Amino acid sequence: MEKQIIAVMGASSDTGKYWYKIFKDIKDYGLNVYCVNPKTPQDAKNRIYNAFSDLPEKPDTMIIVLRPELAEQAVKQAVESGVKTIWFQPGAYGEAAAQEARKAGLTVHDSCFMLATGIW
Template identity: 35%
Template sequence: MTDLISLLKHPDTTIAIVGATDNPAKFGNIIYKDLKRKGFRLFPVNPNKKMVEHDSVYPSLSEIPEKPTIVDFVVPPEVTLKILKQCLDLGLMNVWLQPGTTTPAVIDFLQQNRFNYLTACIMVESRFISK
């Protein structure tokens, strides 16, 4: 399995942010702005938003024009599990789960389906990386 933290160092790494939002009080916005400021190429995903930080938002992972390297989750656990099923169908096996996005059922699904995953804050793990 590929180390997700090492993937952050690759210049061609792209990240889909599931739960990206324009609400500055939410982590979906804080994380999006942090990764964008660091120079990562991002795909914001949220079926309820049109724009995040002046970027067009994709309503689902299947509508992103290219396969993202990492799918980062900033949504409640029940949404995480639903979107993980889409990841499996799309072959998106590198997933990053922010604090608060998991339950034992989520972890079981990840392990049973052999996802390459990390449960940690991507802002912390990327703090010394810029593109």
């Protein structure tokens, strides 16, 4: 897999949740990965950014680990920041969010990023 910058949207400070395994495994794989969640306090060990605009690099890919009703706002941020690809992790897909992403020219995946890329 080519080097890319990835943002995990929906991260939290709870390292027992699904987002953390994705984040940690992507990081261990050697890719640049950032966590974003406007409602989560900063995490000292794994920096969680409040907004895409706070990221030190522009991500190529957004992985959404949010409930479908929250995914639409995440897609808006992705479009504004120039993300090229969105992955809706299982349970995160929302048709309105996916349509908005496609309309903006983004590549949309409704499958597990980790399995599809061979990281898992």
